[in-house]
Amino acid sequence: MVEDQATLKKLINGNQFLLVGKSIQRVDSIDKVLGKPIYTMDIVPENALYLKVVRSRLAHAFLKHVDLSEARKYPGVAAVITANDIPGINESTALLPDKPLLASGRVRFAGEPIAAIASYDPSIAEEAVDLVRIEYEALPAVFSPVDALKSSAPSIHQNGNIAKHMKLRKGDVEEGFKQADLIVEETYKSQFQEPIPLEPEAGFVVPEPDGSVTCVGSIQSPFHVQTGIAKILSLRPEQVRVIQAVTGGAFGPKSDEIPVDVLGMAAVVAVKTRKPAALAYTREESMVGHTKRHPFVTTLKAGVKKDGKFTAWQATLLADTGAYASLGPLVVIRACFHATGPYVIPNVRTDAYCVYTNNTMAGSFRGFGGPQAHFAAESHVEEIAKKLDMDPIEFRLLNILRPGTLMATSQVVDEACGLEECVNRAVKESDWYGKREQFRKMSGPKRRGLGIAIMYHGNSLGPEGSDYAAVHMQIDKDGIISFRTGLTEYGTGAPSGLLQIAAETMHLPISYFKLEPPDTDFCSETGPTVASRTITIGGRATQMVAGKLHQRLRETAAELLDCNADEIESTDAMYYQRSKPGRRASFREVIEYADKHGTELKEAGTFTAPKCEYNPETSQGTTYLQYTYGAVTAEVEVDTETGHTQVLRMVTAYDVGKTINPLSLEGQIEGGTAQGLGYALMEELKHKDGIVLNPNLADYYIPTSMDIPEIKTIIVEYPGHLGPYGAKAIGEPPIVLPAPAIVNAIDNALGVRLHEIPTTPDRVLIACKRARKDQRPK
């Protein structure tokens, strides 16, 4: 307890932060370690119907006839739905209105939903699916963007096969190439990466007596689902309540069409039968049905002077978005902006294309174009350095973005740019020069290499949409502060971070706060939980609302203590009159006083980020309000006889602006690094004629505990202007760099560059053979 002013001052100034920057326990951990029934399929109502989906077997075809008669008659089948049963609009989309909920007349990818069958017993529904007879009229199809762009290609959608063409024009590339002493051109390819959230998609819908519906599901963006379901059912959004159940991983697809697909089909059955209806995807359905990372074919042409300075950079990026665009157009926009990597280049010309094919859909997945752009750019930078015979670190440092320099979008880099420090510290920690020297002298079948890659990542939605978040906070008479937002937790720990920020703002213990599940009935429209914007945009909304609520408490305390509100200091759940610290009131006393006097302790608000202004034809302007920067090194050992690459150690350095929770931050970095490692080495969803060949976890490989290297994380803080306390987005960046760092490390080990990821053992072995051939004396 504090009795005098001096002590009070010391107490308040002693800890700059009470909670922010501390590794507080996440608020959702206890339920999870106890195995509580909190995920969607754990809480399906007793009397629910279960759906099974009838899917297209062909990649592109007219549906001549869909015969459901046998299925309808099958004993135990409660309902069969097709596009004709949809009360509202047959649409389930993320951006462009190009995709139906249930195919009607035409299918565009193998696995597209055509109908659904519901029964109390899922086995019966499944048996009835086998009784459906579909007559297809096959249509010519395309399975690569290159083929889809030919003039002879079939049109997959009305307006042709280009869903989006994004351009960046800075300076004059032709002039830039003329000034170059060296021009390097190469093409890079990357694959479909499957997000693999460990919980496959699931949802159930309960029809309410008043004609409204309640939807519960494994989702990232409750309001997007609300809008989608309302359209499908021809209801007003207020008649559709969406609650996010605890979600077992998401990474992107659960913010796109898929939750609307799942809940939409369930909703149509629920409304038709007036019974609760549930749909849980199998792993195979999940892998075929939801959106994944766009494969890119990227052609880069760069010009440099012999001193190493860039003069020009030309990039053409082709993204395969599959049968429906999903958020593909936005993915290529981000890739377009970042196509040069974090370098100062006076003349840039980038063309990024989002192209339809008859493969399965590509859309949102952590990184959102950043991984593809950086894999190409950072591979290319190494090629250039090699041809100039320049040390790759020196080459990068000569050209990197620094405060005051211009990006490819001509946006000026502000002082919140920790890129150089990240590079220098990663170089030091990885023992760059020592190890590379050591590795040069290696012989034998196992070779080691050390590679680096660096990045920048525009924070939040930027040009992708209006960037806002809403928060509601209310204190009940028992002193529990309920915190509501439409931003969702699906593993990131970010919502727990918001509570930390709220607690920090209000000088209260975090245990006083209760994070309520996102529920459209109780929060305002908050936008999607994507683009790593929970801490940045959600954090600002939290600061704002928590600040208002804190002010309320101070005012109430002032009333209680009979002084002015601006005389109140607070720390550790205690409110003091500054001039007489002996006069104080506890949080509990303030709450009781408020309750007695009918003062409502509740606040709400929406924070909207300033709009980003830029020229959509040239991509010149302010594309993002702040940037995260990073540098990652990878030390690998390549078995030149089998092609197997083992990553031994990675140093991951990021400028995060301000750390909110160190353990959670490291968790995001380590998790993203593991996904990036999978992207680099082993993950590849293979299609043949549009059919996914490996939609299962036996043949699609993600890293296991035995594949994880030592990961050393370095945190650098250059506070930005957008996030709370200067915090920057860190959810996505960690997945971006492992691939180019590893490809560069393999090049260092073998002296041969792979231009395609994943660098599976067979591809590496081909490269090893090439290296052996190149090294043999002529």
Add this chain to the structure above:
Amino acid sequence: MSKHLLKFTVNGKDHAVVVQSHERLLDVLRDRLGLKGTKEGCSTGDCGICGVLMDGRLVNSCLILAIQARNKKIETIEGIGSAENLHPIQRAFVNWNASQCGFCIPAMILASKNLLEKNPNPTEDDIKKATSGILCRCTGYVKIFEAVKTAAQEMRS
């Protein structure tokens, strides 16, 4: 016969349940006994998320037919600790923020418990091997290893 009387013990409690031939141990635990802590990630035994302990061994409950669990002692996550009294492994997972989306956590905790019962002083390599059959997509495994090491230390003292 398509229906069987399954007698087995789950978390120390005896049960007798009528099961169908094709029901899996996973289905019986979740749907008959209401123990939702055991999750389904792939249905093909490739992710380890459905892991439970059967007679003291880690098994994938999606690959065990219910009737094959007769007379066995099953341990699920519900049998480990409680909100008032967390098991040291659970406490360590909470303190390390090792649980992110949480879906792999019940299996990870059971696998860790199984490991520490046999090997109270495991190396990081032992921990990696013991958890090698369980896929985690969120954490990169690092904090899970740390949590198990911490729990091992606490349990040894």
Add this chain to the structure above:
Amino acid sequence: MTEISSYWFQRLQGAEGLRRFDMYVPEDLLDLLEYLDSHQTGTHLIANGSDLINRIQRRQVDPKTLVDLSGLHEFNYVKREGNTIRIGALTPISDLADSSVIDPRHEVFREVAAKFGGPAITNVATVGGNICAASSSEDLLPVLLVLDAQVRLKSKQGERVMRLEDFLRGKRATDLKPNEILVETMFQAIGEQADCAFEKVGMRNSLIIAFVNSAVYLKLEKKTLKIEDVRIAFNRVAGKVPGRVKLTEGNLRGRTLNTEASNNATSTLRDELELSSDFRVSGEYRTDVAVVVFKRALSRCASRLTREIVNV
């Protein structure tokens, strides 16, 4: 326009879970053999579910009745009787690896267990299950083949013993009669002059279906390094099943173990293997790596025997 009726499409169309089937739970071995004798069609044996459940889900097999073997605990053993090692068909891989009977000469079983899959898999997958699945993803088969293992089969009428090599008839095909069960596998214990090693390569470090795996049995005259006997098996031979490469073995037998001999053998090996491509990886890659795993397994045997590092 391709319409691939791959099994995944069955599962995609909401066919999760298992199709309905009946189950017979025998009281004891006699009851089991009696039942099998009188129900010779439509039944499928199930020891542990790993392989069979997947195959039912994929509609590769549609049994009317499963017969549960998991209660026959008397077939869970690893014994040594004189010079013979006998392993019960229901012995889990983890029990085999942990058994002290296989010390000190049969480390190869630990090598198999280490790369078999995580603990949940090795705790449940049985030796008999591995043998009867008869496919290239059963890691134990190449090892048992080079150990010249035999299998004992029992039926109501009696029992018979045959060589494992003859028992395996082709991809997923064995000589098991509809009224028979496999009760044990046995082989001569590895002697002082011999060693056996297993090597596996896949996409990542754990939970992998092998691209290639190989088992090598080597009997060496330690002073002269003369190869007195060598047996080599792979998970796929001529594209199809686990099997031995006898021409390559013949090429090596009697020669001195050195790099020249090993390189000589690999040219025969490439011809004998005939490995095909699939969506996972090319036949050429498989063959390249087959050579490597063979050499590594061979080297490891030689190193253990001579107590020196040998690389051929």
